[in-house]
Amino acid sequence: MIPELGHFALILALLLSGLQAVFGIAGASLARERWMATVQPAVAGQFVMLAAAMGTLIAAFVTHDFSVKYVAENSNTALPLFYRIAALWGAHEGSLLLWIFILSVWTVAVALASGGLPRPFVARVLGVLGFVSFGFLLFTLATSNPFARLVPAAPDGRDLNPLLQDFALALHPPLLYTGYVGFAIAFAFACAAMLEGRVDQSWARWARPWTASAWAFLTIGISLGSWWAYYELGWGGFWFWDPVENASFMPWLVGAALLHSLAVTDKRGLFKSWTLLLAILAFSLSLLGTFLVRSGVLVSVHSFAADPARGIFILGFLITVIGGALALYAWRAPALGSQAGFELGARESFLLFNNILLVIAAAVVFGGTMAPLVSDALGLGTLSVGPPYFEPTFLLPMLPLLALLAVGIHANWKRGRLGASRRRWLGAGVLALVLAIAVSFGFYGSPGWLTLTGFALGIWILLSSLVEPINRLRRGLMLPRAVLGMTVAHAGLAVFVIGVTAVQSYSQERDVGLKPGEAVTLDRYEFRFGGVQPVEGPNYDGVRGQVTVTRDGHALVELTPEKRRYWVQRQVMTEASIDAGVRRDLFAALGEDLGANTWSIRVQVRPLIRFVWLGAYLMALGGFLAATDRRYRTARARVAEDTRAGAPTQTEVAASQA
Amino acid sequence: MTPRRKRLVLVLAILIGVGAAGALALQAFRENVMFFFDPSQITSGQAPTGERFRLGGMVEKGSVVRTPGSLEVRFVVTDFRHQVPVSYTGVLPDLFRDGQGVVAHGRLGTDGVFVADEVLAKHDENYMPPEVQRSLEKAHGGRLPPQSPP
Numbered sequence: 001m002i003p004e005l006g007h008f009a010l011i012l013a014l015l016l017s018g019l020q021a022v023f024g025i026a027g028a029s030l031a032r033e034r035w036m037a038t039v040q041p042a043v044a045g046q047f048v049m050l051a052a053a054m055g056t057l058i059a060a061f062v063t064h065d066f067s068v069k070y071v072a073e074n075s076n077t078a079l080p081l082f083y084r085i086a087a088l089w090g091a092h093e094g095s096l097l098l099w100i101f102i103l104s105v106w107t108v109a110v111a112l113a114s115g116g117l118p119r120p121f122v123a124r125v126l127g128v129l130g131f132v133s134f135g136f137l138l139f140t141l142a143t144s145n146p147f148a149r150l151v152p153a154a155p156d157g158r159d160l161n162p163l164l165q166d167f168a169l170a171l172h173p174p175l176l177y178t179g180y181v182g183f184a185i186a187f188a189f190a191c192a193a194m195l196e197g198r199v200d201q202s203w204a205r206w207a208r209p210w211t212a213s214a215w216a217f218l219t220i221g222i223s224l225g226s227w228w229a230y231y232e233l234g235w236g237g238f239w240f241w242d243p244v245e246n247a248s249f250m251p252w253l254v255g256a257a258l259l260h261s262l263a264v265t266d267k268r269g270l271f272k273s274w275t276l277l278l279a280i281l282a283f284s285l286s287l288l289g290t291f292l293v294r295s296g297v298l299v300s301v302h303s304f305a306a307d308p309a310r311g312i313f314i315l316g317f318l319i320t321v322i323g324g325a326l327a328l329y330a331w332r333a334p335a336l337g338s339q340a341g342f343e344l345g346a347r348e349s350f351l352l353f354n355n356i357l358l359v360i361a362a363a364v365v366f367g368g369t370m371a372p373l374v375s376d377a378l379g380l381g382t383l384s385v386g387p388p389y390f391e392p393t394f395l396l397p398m399l400p401l402l403a404l405l406a407v408g409i410h411a412n413w414k415r416g417r418l419g420a421s422r423r424r425w426l427g428a429g430v431l432a433l434v435l436a437i438a439v440s441f442g443f444y445g446s447p448g449w450l451t452l453t454g455f456a457l458g459i460w461i462l463l464s465s466l467v468e469p470i471n472r473l474r475r476g477l478m479l480p481r482a483v484l485g486m487t488v489a490h491a492g493l494a495v496f497v498i499g500v501t502a503v504q505s506y507s508q509e510r511d512v513g514l515k516p517g518e519a520v521t522l523d524r525y526e527f528r529f530g531g532v533q534p535v536e537g538p539n540y541d542g543v544r545g546q547v548t549v550t551r552d553g554h555a556l557v558e559l560t561p562e563k564r565r566y567w568v569q570r571q572v573m574t575e576a577s578i579d580a581g582v583r584r585d586l587f588a589a590l591g592e593d594l595g596a597n598t599w600s601i602r603v604q605v606r607p608l609i610r611f612v613w614l615g616a617y618l619m620a621l622g623g624f625l626a627a628t629d630r631r632y633r634t635a636r637a638r639v640a641e642d643t644r645a646g647a648p649t650q651t652e653v654a655a656s657q658a
Numbered sequence: 659m660t661p662r663r664k665r666l667v668l669v670l671a672i673l674i675g676v677g678a679a680g681a682l683a684l685q686a687f688r689e690n691v692m693f694f695f696d697p698s699q700i701t702s703g704q705a706p707t708g709e710r711f712r713l714g715g716m717v718e719k720g721s722v723v724r725t726p727g728s729l730e731v732r733f734v735v736t737d738f739r740h741q742v743p744v745s746y747t748g749v750l751p752d753l754f755r756d757g758q759g760v761v762a763h764g765r766l767g768t769d770g771v772f773v774a775d776e777v778l779a780k781h782d783e784n785y786m787p788p789e790v791q792r793s794l795e796k797a798h799g800g801r802l803p804p805q806s807p808p
Contacts, residue, residue, distance in 0.1 A: 360679050381693055388690035393683040511749045513729050572752045591749035596727035600749045
């Protein structure tokens with residue numbers, strides 16, 4: 001009975017989202033106050049229904065209701081409570097429900113925070129969001145109902161995929177989706193602005209905090225996934241250019257471009273139509289990511305379903321949303337010219353290049369990710385594209401981007417007077433180069449030119465991003481959250497670049513066969529194998545190896561890699577053992593019994609790999625800080641006052657002054 | 659420079675940049691793309707020797723031979739019509755098993771032995787790499803041979 005209530009709640013949510021879409025968009029176009037007034041209650045009602053559906057499914061997992069097919073396929077009586085709840089998004093149907101629920105949470109947040117915005121605009125934004133929600137709900141109900149029953153009920157469940165029984169991975173999907181779905185807000189803002197035919201600076205100011213927080217969530221989601229792949233899959237790296245990783249990385253890149261383009265639109269009223277296009281692209285790539293991952297066209301740990309009906313539905317929805325938005329764009333964008341100019345050395349130029357380079361990077365990733373699909377569909381042969389393609393082509397736009405960032409931080413709006421700040425950025429650059437040489441020779445030895453470039457760029461950006469805030473603080477000025485956020489995010493990028501450079505240049509790894517008592521030496525670290533012992537967990541058994549690491553004769557740490565066999569799915573899993581450190585990670589994974597009392601063991605030393613994730617988290621923190629700047633809140637209040645008093649909007653004032 | 663000239667320079671710079679990036683990306687793509695071949699295609703000589711490619715199929719039952727105490731392993735990949743011997747030195751993935759689907763990256767030697775530098779079987783037991791699935795279906799007129807449970 002209870003699962004049927006959840007199903008029913010989903011149907012009601014579908015109806016409410018339909019109302020929200022129709023009354024929001026049509027009500028604003030026809031200026032019907034009553035219609036617009038129904039939108040907010042529809043948003044609230046839809047949220048309640050989706051929360052009820054989520055609660056129902058969680059209850060089914062917690063109480064082991066194996067008469068629900070989805071629960072029977074993804075849970076088990078031996079599964080710990082935490083993973084039973086996380087199992088909700090362990091497969092296709094539940095992930096979709098989570099996607100829709102998160103969209104609803106974002107929509108409620110927009111509805112609550114939009115008190116000061118013009119009413120028709122809010123109605124349009126919520127209407128567009130309602131349309132997206134409607135599409136996904138229809139998809140869920142038609143092809144992927146998580147409440148479908150299993151007759152007869154299973155005596156016990158088939159268990160959650162052991163790969164997914166992990167803390168970071170339990171958090172990875174919700175955060176990643178929060179990021180993906182958050183770009184729906186920027187998309188809805190863009191569509192609403194195009195429907196109104198008006199994009200001004202206050203529009204950009206409204207869209208900025210939403211975009212920044214969505215991007216920050218996406219950053220955390222991606223880096224959690226990368227961290228998980230590092231220690232759980234045992235491949236021993238942080239990024240593999242796997243198609244599904246790329247699917248989340250493309251919206252991230254375009255989202256980063258959008259953030260910077262919105263800054264120009266907000267501050268200077270420029271790049272209007274470009275900003276709109278980026279907002280459409282970012283969300284389209286999020287949808288494409290969902291499509292690629294969920295339709296089963298990609299081969300990966302993430303691909304759940306291979307039901308062609310699902311793929312075709314998502315593809316149709318994708319074409320409707322993207323095609324509709326682009327048609328709207330083609331119709332409205334030509335009217336949105338920007339008059340103001342800027343000089344070549346001005347901040348606008350740097351941000352323009354930032355945008356171009358980020359979009360090129362996204363295009364490069366897009367090409368490599370889609371080529372196998374296209375080639376396959378056209379019957380040109382089955383091919384695969386891996387790191388040898390992605391690494392050089394991705395660096396190509398990235399290296400100039402990083403160099404331009406280090407200089408561009410010092411540029412002013414409108415006027416290109418880089419000469420005035422030359423001492424700063426040139427000084428920082430020279431210092432960075434000296435430090436890069438010192439670090440690589442002092443700690444690691446014999447760097448290639450790419451290693452030096454990487455270190456130098458990272459340090460240069462770090463120094464450059466800190467100059468302005470330190471100057472301000474020294475003069476006793478306050479740091480607005482937006483500036484602080486920018487600084488933290490850029491410093492995070494610098495830390496990330498330094499980490500990636502060290503990992504890519506100085507990692508060492510070996511696969512060896514060892515008998516108990518034998519050792520292998522990597523760098524200055526000696527890994528001595530001490531044999532294996534049996535272990536047993538709540539839903540698995542296996543063996544635990546013992547690897548003692550010493551450096552220059554001093555015992556450092558004992559690593560205990562495991563080989564587990566999960567009972568229900570009879571799946572064997574490698575549980576790598578990692579000694580994490582600021583300066584380096586020591587990694588050991590158990591291979592298999594090679595006979596003759598020998599085990600295969602994979603050992604690795606990876607310098608500064610923690611910097612990669614630390615950098616990502618700093619970038620996310622920067623995004624959150626910038627999103628909570630007071631300026632966005634006061635801007636809303638001011639616009640509300642202006643509208644009430646019938647005062648001219650800021651753009652009109654700016655235009656009359658120009 | 660007049661604003662018009664400046665804009666022209668800017669646009670030209672962007673075009674050259676984008677063009678160069680596109681050309682280089684295409685070049686990298688052409689050099690680094692890997693094609694897939696199944697045992698039947700290899701036996702009929704369609705696969706290149708000396709170039710890296712992907713080989714996929716089933717690990718033939720009972721074909722996995724280890725040199726005791728070493729990382730060297732030899733096995734046979736089959737599509738149930740033709741067989742290709744594979745040699746590999748390294749740690750095999752968790753899900754590598756007799757009678758299961760597998761994809762190997764490597765080069766075909768002149769002696770007809772495929773020397774793999776990477777072996778993939780990183781999915782659950784029910785999983786079959788799609789290209790392997792298709793090649794098996796092709797070899798058996800759309801039907802997969804019945805598999806005995808593990």
